[in-house]
Amino acid sequence: MRDGRYVVVIVDDHALFSQGLTLLLESRAGDTFVVAGSTTAGEEAVALVGREAADIAIVDLALPPLGGVETIRRVTAAYPRTRVLALSGTDDLGLAAAALRAGASGFLGKSADPEVLVAPLLTVAAGVRVVRADLLDSLLAASDRAADGLVERLGSRELQLWALLARGLETSEIAKPMLVSERTAKRMIASLLHKLGAANRIEAAALAGRYGLLDDDPHR
Secondary structure: OEOOEEEEEEEOOOHHHHHHHHHHHHHHHOOOEEEEEEEOOHHHHHHHHHHHOOOEEEEEOOOOOOOHHHHHHHHHHHOOOOEEEEEEOOOOHHHHHHHHHHOOOEEEEOOOOHHHHHHHHHHHHOOOOEEOHHHHHHHHHHHHHHHOOHHHHOOHHHHHHHHHHHOOOOHHHHHHHHOOOHHHHHHHHHHHHHHHOOOOHHHHHHHHHHOOOOOOOOOO
16 A cells, blocks of 8 residues: 555556556545556556555456456566456456456446446455456356256266366375376366366366265365
C-alpha cells in the first residue's frame, strides 16, 4: 500500500480505457486506490507490477500478442501477493476459466458500468475472488457438463492410478503397485492430470473424493 491506499496498475491495450478508469478511481475512490501506472503491452506488465509494488493489477484479456491469460500467469508467478482482476469485452466462458486458472482473483466484463469496478476491487484486495453471479452459474454448469461421464472415459489402470494419487502417495510409491518404473509413473500421472483437467495432485484428490473413488479405500 502507499499512503494507506491500494496501489493499482492497469494493463490494457486501449490507452483511453486506462485513462478513463484512472479518472474514475481517482474521483470515486481516491482515498482507497492510487493508480500508479499503466501499460498497453502485456510483456511490460511484470516489470510495471514490480516497479510500483502493485497491490492490484487490472488486466485486459485481449492483449496482443502475448495475451491476457499469459500476462496474468507471469504476473502471479513473479508476484503472488499481487491480486489480478481480469477484464474482457466478452463473456467467453473458456477465457474466464483460463484467466481464473492462471491466477486471476476476479473476472468482469468490460460491458459493465465502470463505476461497479470499485466494489470488486475492494473485494479482490481483501483476497476474495470476484465473478459475476450469472457468469459463475454458467461456469459451474459448464463444469458439470464436462464432468459427466468422466469416470466412464477412464480405463481401469487410470482409475487405479487416480485412487493411488488421491491417497497422497509419492511417485515411487505409486510406481510399485502399478508395476512400472518411476519415470513411467511420472508420465502416467501427467497424462491423468491432463484428462482430469486438474492443475495438480491436490485438485485430482478433491475430484476423486467427489466421484467416490476413495469410499472403499481400506487405508482411510
